[in-house]
Amino acid sequence: TIVAAIDAALSAGPLTGRRVLVTSGPTHEPIDPVRYIANRSSGAQGTALAEALRDLGAEVVFVTGPADAPRPTGARVIEVQSARDMLEAVDAALAPDAPAIDAAVFAAAVADWRVASASNSKIKKRPDGTTPALEFAENPDILRTVARRAEGRPGLVVGFAAETDDVIAHATAKRLRKGCDWIVANDVSPATGIMGGTENAVTLISDAGAEEWPRLTKTETARRLAARIAAHLTGPDHEDRGAA
Amino acid sequence: TIVAAIDAALSAGPLTGRRVLVTSGPTHEPIDPVRYIANRSSGAQGTALAEALRDLGAEVVFVTGPADAPRPTGARVIEVQSARDMLEAVDAALAPDAPAIDAAVFAAAVADWRVASASNSKIKKRPDGTTPALEFAENPDILRTVARRAEGRPGLVVGFAAETDDVIAHATAKRLRKGCDWIVANDVSPATGIMGGTENAVTLISDAGAEEWPRLTKTETARRLAARIAAHLTGPDHEDRGAA
Numbered sequence: 001t002i003v004a005a006i007d008a009a010l011s012a013g014p015l016t017g018r019r020v021l022v023t024s025g026p027t028h029e030p031i032d033p034v035r036y037i038a039n040r041s042s043g044a045q046g047t048a049l050a051e052a053l054r055d056l057g058a059e060v061v062f063v064t065g066p067a068d069a070p071r072p073t074g075a076r077v078i079e080v081q082s083a084r085d086m087l088e089a090v091d092a093a094l095a096p097d098a099p100a101i102d103a104a105v106f107a108a109a110v111a112d113w114r115v116a117s118a119s120n121s122k123i124k125k126r127p128d129g130t131t132p133a134l135e136f137a138e139n140p141d142i143l144r145t146v147a148r149r150a151e152g153r154p155g156l157v158v159g160f161a162a163e164t165d166d167v168i169a170h171a172t173a174k175r176l177r178k179g180c181d182w183i184v185a186n187d188v189s190p191a192t193g194i195m196g197g198t199e200n201a202v203t204l205i206s207d208a209g210a211e212e213w214p215r216l217t218k219t220e221t222a223r224r225l226a227a228r229i230a231a232h233l234t235g236p237d238h239e240d241r242g243a244a
Numbered sequence: 245t246i247v248a249a250i251d252a253a254l255s256a257g258p259l260t261g262r263r264v265l266v267t268s269g270p271t272h273e274p275i276d277p278v279r280y281i282a283n284r285s286s287g288a289q290g291t292a293l294a295e296a297l298r299d300l301g302a303e304v305v306f307v308t309g310p311a312d313a314p315r316p317t318g319a320r321v322i323e324v325q326s327a328r329d330m331l332e333a334v335d336a337a338l339a340p341d342a343p344a345i346d347a348a349v350f351a352a353a354v355a356d357w358r359v360a361s362a363s364n365s366k367i368k369k370r371p372d373g374t375t376p377a378l379e380f381a382e383n384p385d386i387l388r389t390v391a392r393r394a395e396g397r398p399g400l401v402v403g404f405a406a407e408t409d410d411v412i413a414h415a416t417a418k419r420l421r422k423g424c425d426w427i428v429a430n431d432v433s434p435a436t437g438i439m440g441g442t443e444n445a446v447t448l449i450s451d452a453g454a455e456e457w458p459r460l461t462k463t464e465t466a467r468r469l470a471a472r473i474a475a476h477l478t479g480p481d482h483e484d485r486g487a488a
Contacts, residue, residue: 031281035281035282036283036284037279037282038282109278111279112369125356135375136375136378138369
């Protein structure tokens with residue numbers, strides 16, 4: 001049938017049979033039942049990446065916070081709210097009884113902190129005009145947690161870094177600190193006008209060093225990164241396929 | 245022409261020539277350039293009200309926080325972020341040199357507090373694992389500010405109240421405390437299952453007492469409230485039209 005032919009055409013890419021996990025979007029950290037702390041991630045880059053990986057034939061597990069961007073079609077979408085929810089969903093996707101994940105890309109803008117003691121009821125205004133104070137607790141570091149797993153670590157673990165200055169130095173240090181394989185460093189310094197826009201200015205940091213990409217749309221950035229992931233997972237140097 | 249005929253048909257309602265201000269949606273209170281505090285208002289009720297007023301012929305000024313709901317068509321839409329931004333936009337709409345507003349309905353879920361000293365740069369994770377604390381300052385009370393204006397107060401000022409218990413007592417007290425004419429009290433106690441849904445269970449509080457409405461969709465609630473506003477602005481008891 002036509003549908004089957006289209007399916008076959010779509011799935012006959014270099015990543016056919018491969019499973020890739022992508023996290024995307026912001027997280028929301030509750031203050032009380034009606035208030036929360038959020039961040040300005042639209043989820044556009046993570047969504048574009050999921051679509052680019054899907055287009056190369058990958059089976060995509062897409063763990064997303066409450067993002068504005070429409071969800072990618074053809075991916076397994078898991079919706080979460082907080083950083084802790086996101087880690088739980090990622091852990092479940094990497095569990096020993098789940099189908100193996102070949103690569104994991106952490107594009108979500110995970111909140112560094114959550115509210116230390118979120119309230120179960122709406123915090124009311126006080127008649128005396130005094131105001132509450134919020135204490136924070138550090139959230140789990142999802143990228144670092146996965147990159148340093150003793151068992152079930154995906155063969156390729158990729159993090160994102162939004163940097164405003166000294167991009168290569170900061171991103172290189174981040175790669176080592178987190179223990180991931182690649183860092184996709186995005187220059188969001190005000191001079192670039194990147195923040196909130198449709199383009200990215202990416203430097204890919206790996207053990208081979210830093211590779212500056214031209215300024216590209218998020219879709220183009222996603223396609224280029226997906227192609228690099230495909231090359232890594234299927235190339236001659238890859239451990240699964242390398243000369244034994 | 246057909247377009248003109250449609251325009252005429254649309255505008256020939258009881259509120260033709262009347263101007264109504266509606267606030268809607270959540271507010272976002274910045275923590276730093278990438279993080280903010282938000283609340284779970286979708287903006288659906290405020291948007292439905294703007295559309296219902298427009299359908300009765302009103303010219304609608306719609307001041308909205310960053311809501312998920314699509315903006316109402318045929319209204320003058322003013323987008324704001326924080327509570328202070330919203331008050332500024334409302335003040336501008338009520339300025340002596342602006343066309344007079346006949347009624348103002350405050351349906352927005354305005355944050356009670358903002359962060360006392362928002363940071364101009366992204367707050368970084370600390371290497372020692374300690375966490376920041378946030379101090380809050382009370383936001384301006386937009387409803388009360390407008391309801392108690394000495395000059396330029398709209399003839400009808402309507403507030404919303406989401407209540408979980410003792411709905412009539414709390415909303416009646418709120419009406420007096422704020423100095424507004426009506427309170428649209430919504431029972432959001434868990435037993436009603438209203439929160440996050442498409443229906444409202446409203447009690448309209450005025451100087452005539454409390455009037456319980458049946459459980460209605462947000463669209464129906466909006467139409468009923470718009471009809472009441474129209475009756476008030478054009479009825480025999482209204483100060484503009486009353487027996488002199």
